[in-house]
Amino acid sequence: MTQTSETGAAPGGRRAPDSDVRPDPASPSEPGATARAPTGVALDDVSAGYDGTPVLHGVTAHIPHGAVTAIVGPNGAGKSTMVGVIAGVIRPDSGTVTMPAATRPALVVQHSGLPEQLPVTVRDVVRMGRWAHRGPWRRLRRDDHRLVEDALGHLGIAHLARRRLSTLSGGQRQRALVAQGLVQHSDVLLLDEPAAGLDVAAQDTIAAALRKAAGDGTAAVHVTHDLAEADRADHCVLITGGRVLAEGSPTDVLTHEAVDHAWGLDRYRGR
Ligand SMILES: Nc1ncnc2c1ncn2[C@@H]1O[C@H](COP(=O)(O)OP(=O)(O)OP(=O)(O)O)[C@@H](O)[C@H]1O
Numbered sequence: 072m073t074q075t076s077e078t079g080a081a082p083g084g085r086r087a088p089d090s091d092v093r094p095d096p097a098s099p100s101e102p103g104a105t106a107r108a109p110t111g112v113a114l115d116d117v118s119a120g121y122d123g124t125p126v127l128h129g130v131t132a133h134i135p136h137g138a139v140t141a142i143v144g145p146n147g148a149g150k151s152t153m154v155g156v157i158a159g160v161i162r163p164d165s166g167t168v169t170m171p172a173a174t175r176p177a178l179v180v181q182h183s184g185l186p187e188q189l190p191v192t193v194r195d196v197v198r199m200g201r202w203a204h205r206g207p208w209r210r211l212r213r214d215d216h217r218l219v220e221d222a223l224g225h226l227g228i229a230h231l232a233r234r235r236l237s238t239l240s241g242g243q244r245q246r247a248l249v250a251q252g253l254v255q256h257s258d259v260l261l262l263d264e265p266a267a268g269l270d271v272a273a274q275d276t277i278a279a280a281l282r283k284a285a286g287d288g289t290a291a292v293h294v295t296h297d298l299a300e301a302d303r304a305d306h307c308v309l310i311t312g313g314r315v316l317a318e319g320s321p322t323d324v325l326t327h328e329a330v331d332h333a334w335g336l337d338r339y340r341g342r
Contacts, residue, residue, distance in 0.1 A: 111135040117166035140292045141301035144310040150294045177255035179262045194232040200254035222250040242273040262293040
């Protein structure tokens with residue numbers, strides 16, 4: 072049984088016969104399910120890329136539940152590709168991704184990836200997050216509406232709920248997208264550079280949302296270039312050149328030596 076068949080492949084994403092995305096039978100995923108096994112998402116020797124060009128090379132990593140995980144690395148390291156593989160929108164060429172049974176990871180991309188004139192309000196965008204449970208354009212239930220209003224509140228955008236998304240600032244849009252990710256109540260929440268270009272208040276709001284999701288038992292993952300923010304995560308994966316350079320607690324991973332090596336700064340030392 073695989074889960075990627077439900078999610079489809081991203082443009083250029085391919086699936087090889089020896090790749091697999093496996094449900095973890097030990098862990099439930101429906102909202103309200105509380106007895107999550109402390110397993111998380113496991114990537115085992117995953118290779119993936121685009122149109123025959125490899126990007127990830129034998130990535131093995133563990134994304135724990137009930138924790139905030141930061142994925143860091145230089146530009147082009149493969150962070151978004153790794154998140155895409157976990158989300159199931161990029162099919163591995165080989166290797167396995169194991170996650171809780173029936174989980175549909177919630178993926179939040181950057182606001183800059185949205186069509187400029189999308190004719191939807193902020194509340195519409197957040198409601199769409201419930202489609203994972205109800206189906207597209209289906210009538211939402213009272214519980215769904217409550218979750219939507221809660222998420223609008225958590226992200227500090229309740230007062231913007233009736234505004235068209237296209238009329239908002241970048242930071243406000245990003246908050247709406249994170250709210251959409253939150254209401255999916257997935258076991259696995261993936262935010263790709265959620266705080267890029269945002270002010271300190273917006274960054275704090277999104278960090279708090281990640282922390283809350285982790286507190287609810289979710290594997291809350293964010294890609295970030297902010298090493299101070301990564302340092303506040305519970306778990307950190309440092310990748311460079313499509314390979315995991317280090318994984319573990321931020322203190323263990325984000326050493327001067329590892330950071331210098333990953334970003335190629337060691338060649339500037341000693342000048
Ligand atoms: N849709 C795509 N088609 C082809 N190549 C791609 C695609 N998306 C990314 N790549 C390539 O894959 C490599 C890794 O890209 P990826 O976006 O995963 O890196 P990243 O670590 O997230 O980078 P950044 O920090 O710059 O966002 C890069 O060389 C990039 O050019």
